[in-house]
Amino acid sequence: MAISRRQALILGGIGIVGAGIVTVPISGVSAKSASKLSDSDMPRPYRTPLTLAPPLSFQTTVDANGVKTQHYTLTQRLATAQILARLRTPILGYNGIFPGPTIRIDKDTRAVVHLRNQLPAKHPKLGYALPTSTHLHGSASLPQFDGYANDLTLPGFYKDYQYPNFQPARSLWYHDHSVHFTAQNVYSGLAGQYLISDPVEKGLLPQGTFDVPLTVSDAMFAADGTLGFDDRQHSGLWGDVILVNGKPWPVMKVQRRIYRFRILNASVSRSYRFTLSTGDPVTVVATDAGLMPAAQTVGSWRHAGAERYEVLIDFRKYAAGTRVELRNLSNDNNRDFDNTGKIMAFDVVADAVNTADPTWNQIPSTLASSHPMDLTSAAATKTRKFRIKHDDVTNIWTIDDLTWEEVIASGFKRVMADPALDTVEIWELQNSSDGWFHPMHLHLVDFQVLSRNGQPPFPYEKGPKDVVYVGERETVRLLVHFGPHRGRYMVHCHNLAHEDHAMMLQFRVGLGPDEADPNDPITSSPALWDPVQG
Incomplete structure (x- = not known):
């Protein structure tokens, strides 16, 4: 062949x-479902x-x-x-x-x-x-x-x-x-x-039972319950069943106090626009790379694949027996189905609240500064511009017309940038398409989102990041400090179908193109045979 x-x-x-x-x-965008399950096997929201x-x-x-x-x-x-x-x-x-x-x-x-x-x-x-x-x-x-x-x-x-x-x-x-x-x-x-x-985070935010990781993803199922996989010719996968921590549209019992939720979007392609069914705002206290300088109160937020947002939800105002839903308003160029507007539900219970825990009723306004957020554009020594594209002939996703295949063909030497160690640069990412959004991830580094289409970033983005949502016809500018390590690291779209086909490149920090690399990512610490099988 x-x-x-x-x-x-x-x-x-x-x-x-x-x-x-x-x-x-x-089926198309308006389809009722993507799964092939029988009606009796199709999960219903808020049953688990x-x-x-x-x-x-x-x-x-x-x-x-x-x-x-x-x-x-x-x-x-x-x-x-x-x-x-x-x-x-x-x-x-x-x-x-x-x-x-x-x-x-x-x-x-x-x-x-x-x-x-x-x-x-x-x-x-x-x-x-x-x-x-x-x-x-x-x-x-x-x-x-x-x-x-x-x-x-x-x-x-x-x-x-x-x-x-x-x-x-x-x-x-x-x-x-x-x-x-x-x-x-x-x-x-x-x-x-x-x-x-x-210690800073522990002193400011809820801990233990009230610090809840939520891993959100979507899936589609074949009739026998196996996962279906259709990335629509490498454009993206959008399932009709929303999973939170591996369960479809689950329900959580909550006390009448403040909770912290660490929300990870682990979907292959889907982005979300989260909001509460009550119309009440949430308080965003941390982004991908940690605490924000100042908490941000928002009614909804756009959340792409691999992004993490930590939010506080205040359940004190709700009477016991109230149900509050976390919903999805969605974004352009997702494929939505009957129940993809629902995520999970919170049922408020009358359990006694431990008021000795100071975080039960405190929403801090000032949090913590961090290195990328302390930087200013004046620290940048170089500005680099990259265009995110799709080749309609080859159906390959690219950054500046380059792909990971070119990196492989070069013996893993080809790079998109070669910043010196401990330097600061501005990276501008441009998406000229009306048809796609791209969550772009830089390995190794944290960065500050400087602007989006010449305007300030969204309030919920005003914290240290490692993934940035580059929406349709959007240009974002990032302020990046390169360190603390030398070596080669990847940059890619976190729509994983795009990454695989083949919107991924690499940058090289603090090394010349032919300089020996003691931390070569492939050869310096290879996998070993596992003598214990099973």
Whole structure:
């Protein structure tokens, strides 16, 4: 069978021959559903209690210098999940669950995650090979521990990922990042939250039971309960079932107090515009990379794939028995269905509130400054401009007409930018299309959103970010400090269908094009054979 140049580059870059993809077609924008479930198997909103991913256990060591390290083990494996009432759904899961276990860790405590790939050789339904590369999204990790797309761990192998955790408190997440199959692997379940705390955040915001991670995604199902996958010729995947922590449209019981919700959009393509059914505002207190300088009160907010927003919802004003819904007003160029306007519900209960906890009734207005938010444009030494495009002939997504295939073909030397270590630059991202929005993610760095179409960023964006929503006909300007590490890091669209086909490039910090790289992301810390199978 003849293959195209692009296919040859994909197979050469991954080193493994993959198989075709089975899809479940979906109807147009006004369709009632995308799933092929019978009416009796189709889940209904607000019938299932919210569940939380369990915390991941660890062992602690302290070295001779007093440095504390927490050691974790995660195993990627094929499993089934009870998403639907009567049917089991096969998933790929960290420790066999979706979302994966939640990792909570204090700032300046190092972590080593022993990541085992115990997946089958090929995806049981979609047929492609299953090497993986795990990215801790939002962590300033060394290149070899960053989940570089071609740094692959084959089934039967493991890799020890080292994370420094020296950044201020923030909501991170870990997910698969393997070259050209990130969308399928994340959609199949390879995602989980990783939360860093520090004394400032602990003193300002609710903790424990009242600090709630919410991982929001969408899915479509075949008649037998398996996940359907249709990325509509690489444009995007939009399911008709909204999942929160792996459950369809769940319900959470809440006390009459203030709660903190860490909302992660883990959808392959869908963006949301969240709002409360009561019309009451929420208070945004943190963005992707941590606390905002000042809290922002908003009635709704636009939330793209991979973005994290931490919001406070005040349930004090509601009588016991009140139901408050988190809804989705959606955005342009999503594909919406009968119930994609619903996310989850909160049922207010009459349980006694612990008023000794000062966060029960406090909404702080001043939070914490951080390095990217302290920067000014005067610190920038260079401005770079990038155009986000789609090639209608090849159906490939590009940044400045370049793709990850060109990076592979160059022996991983080709870069879109080569900032010096500890320099500040302005990056301008332009989306000239009316038909697509793009959540753009820069690895390694946090940044400040300077402007959107020449106007100030939205109020809820006025905090440190690592993903920026570049909407239709929008131009955003970012202020970026490049550090703290040298090496090569990826930039890509977090519509994962776009990333895989092939809207991803890389930048190189503090190294010349032919300079030896002690932290080469592929060769300096390769995966090893796992002697313990199963």
